[in-house]
Amino acid sequence: MILALExxxxxxxxxxxxxxxxxxxSVVASQSAEHVAFGGVVPEIAARRHLELLDPTVRAALRDxxxxxxxxxxxxxxxxxxxxxxxxxxxxxxxxxxxxxxxxLVAVDHLHGHVASLQLAPEPPVGPHLVLLASGGxxxxxxxxxxxxxxxxxxxxxxxxxxFDKGARLLGLGYPGGPALAALAAQGDPEAHxxxxxxxxxxxxxxxxxxxxxxxxxAVAAEAASPSDLAAAYQEAIVRHLVERAALGLAAxxxxxxxxxxxxxxxERLRAALPGLPARVVAAPLALCGDNAAMIARAALxxxxxxxAALLALDAHARSPLG
Ligand code: KG4
Ligand code: ZN
Numbered sequence: 001m002i003l004a005l006e007x008x009x010x011x012x013x014x015x016x017x018x019x020x021x022x023x024x025x026s027v028v029a030s031q032s033a034e035h036v037a038f039g040g041v042v043p044e045i046a047a048r049r050h051l052e053l054l055d056p057t058v059r060a061a062l063r064d065x066x067x068x069x070x071x072x073x074x075x076x077x078x079x080x081x082x083x084x085x086x087x088x089x090x091x092x093x094x095x096x097x098x099x100x101x102x103x104x105l106v107a108v109d110h111l112h113g114h115v116a117s118l119q120l121a122p123e124p125p126v127g128p129h130l131v132l133l134a135s136g137g138x139x140x141x142x143x144x145x146x147x148x149x150x151x152x153x154x155x156x157x158x159x160x161x162x163x164f165d166k167g168a169r170l171l172g173l174g175y176p177g178g179p180a181l182a183a184l185a186a187q188g189d190p191e192a193h194x195x196x197x198x199x200x201x202x203x204x205x206x207x208x209x210x211x212x213x214x215x216x217x218x219a220v221a222a223e224a225a226s227p228s229d230l231a232a233a234y235q236e237a238i239v240r241h242l243v244e245r246a247a248l249g250l251a252a253x254x255x256x257x258x259x260x261x262x263x264x265x266x267x268e269r270l271r272a273a274l275p276g277l278p279a280r281v282v283a284a285p286l287a288l289c290g291d292n293a294a295m296i297a298r299a300a301l302x303x304x305x306x307x308x309a310a311l312l313a314l315d316a317h318a319r320s321p322l323g
Contacts, residue, residue, distance in 0.1 A: 005094050116298040194233050
């Protein structure tokens with residue numbers, strides 16, 4: 001049994017997976033209530049809460065799976081990218097557990113984890129595929145061919161989830177902003193005061209969200225439309241931009257399958273818009289779009305554990321070669 005841990009941001013996560021990929025338990029202890037007052041994640045608070053929550057979260061996952069620590073044969077942990085203090089809590093715990101019990105340890109890249117969440121969909125992609133990864137920290141187009149993952153496009157400025165969070169703040173909504181902005185947008189008319197799609201008409205394989213955010217800030221200040229109409233226009237422009245870049249990526253690579261992963265993959269408008277693309281679209285299961293340890297366990301299934309000598313030397317890293 002694989003025990004996987006994920007502590008890269010503000011969710012303390014543990015999951016248990018059988019070697020054949022069957023998910024036995026996945027527990028996500030969200031800390032978002034602790035960060036609400038600050039309008040975003042406070043790294044020191046996140047690290048301290050991980051320290052308090054990780055052990056009970058691991059115990060809860062084992063209990064849900066009907067197993068004990070004695071059944072764990074392999075440990076997996078997110079080693080980066082993310083908040084360094086938060087990552088260190090998970091990495092330290094995993095190293096101690098693996099070393100103390102003589103278990104193999106697998107270090108997983110968080111972005112690889114999001115990509116692997118597709119393998120937990122009812123009908124996973126088969127063969128090489130393109131992945132649109134849209135989260136709070138990254139917006140990427142990834143070309144996935146077995147274990148080989150190549151970055152085709154990244155954001156020149158903000159990430160898509162960050163754009164949702166900053167837009168929500170401009171509209172006076174709480175944190176995390178994505179679901180709140182989407183809920184407000186559902187009551188609005190996206191055509192009342194449309195906002196321009198970023199990089200429209202250009203064929204750059206890149207994303208950009210900061211100009212759109214400025215356009216929203218100006219529209220809010222000018223009271224150009226109601227908050228719900230502005231939320232709808234803003235969400236629509238983000239979705240159009242993501243869909244356009246995904247279409248460019250499909251054309252550039254000739255891939256016939258597109259995966260959608262990351263926190264923003266939970267967005268209903270985005271999930272509804274992607275099937276218009278000339279590809280089979282596979283979205284990560286809703287429960288596995290946001291950060292979780294099930295995706296880390298699934299990624300670890302296809303990775304080699306660290307050599308015993310490298311186990312104690314494992315360190316967390318804030319950035320990923322994929323990002
Ligand atoms: O993947 P994730 O949980 O964490 C990172 O690795 O960053 O993504 C979190 C992001 C946040 O920015 C959040 O606002 C956004 O995903 N998000 C959404 C929705 N649910 C979460 N954005 C748009 N619509 C949603 N329904
Ligand atoms: Zn994530």
